Amino acid sequence: MPEILLHQYASSPFAEKIRVCLGIKRLAWGAVDEPVIMPKPELVALTGGYRRIPVMQIGADIYCDSQLIVRELERRYPEPTLFPAGDAGLIQATALWTDRVVFQAAVAIIFGGLGDKVPAAFIKDREALRGGAFDTAGMGAAVPHMMGQLRAHVALLCEQLADGRTFLTGERPGLADANAYYNLWFVRSAYPPAASTFEDLPHIGAWLERVRAIGHGTSAPVSRDEALRVAHGALPAAAAPSSDPLIGKPVSVGADDYGRDLVRGTLVGATEYQLSVLRQEKDLGDIVVHFPRIGFTLALA
Ligand SMILES: N[C@@H](CCC(=O)N[C@@H](CS)C(=O)NCC(=O)O)C(=O)O
Structure with missing residues (x-):
């Protein structure tokens, strides 16, 4: 059983960001496939309520949000680095x-383009996730504007690649590439006609191909039940000491944008970058759920 378990699904763009990082680091990992829409009972048992994808599991430590997963991968498996040219703060x-x-x-662009072809169950699920409308007709009306926006964002990548470099920060791939790549991969795979928005820009096609060729490391399927057994059989790692006044107190943590479900537990770790919450889950024992600080709320429960 690989140490790293990634709760994911094949079509998830944020999971693709992490899969590229796993490829850069040439890591072996277990792919725990989760449903694309709720319910996700095994995932929620591990996280305490957080439902978004991806989530990384190492034993009884659960890392939510790709931002924190990247940071933890770099901490645990520093070579090859995700920051081959330095600039780690700016690139994150x-x-x-x-x-x-x-x-x-x-x-x-994708869902506006797909319009009526988006399944009703998916729309209902994403409305619950957003806490508001998932209006494919409205998105359709915004497509011309959004295509102009996307092209302008991609033009920045062209500018970066214009001196003939292989990857965005030099000759070796890194997080800058994974971050810039995954949305373009998403458009190409979910709604291929819209890829014409950016594919003709200079350097982009060849760079996309080089990032694709990095691959995803070595993955093997792991069932959701097996992932639960791993959590049950492990103890969470000790959190780094912290002088935060909320340490030891009951807290709730949740995303501040969408999928805001609160996770409740005892705050056991708090750094500038990370919040760690200890929970007791029936049948699983102690679990520590980790969140990035940026983009997440913290409150006394
Ligand atoms: N900021 C989060 C965003 C994650 C996100 O939005 N993931 C999408 C899938 S790519 C999601 O969870 N959608 C709802 C779902 O799958 O239930 C991250 O970086 O991980």
């Missing part, structure tokens, strides 16, 4: 561009 900050602005353009 690009996630706020790709995961929010570029992602929303990709979503509008």
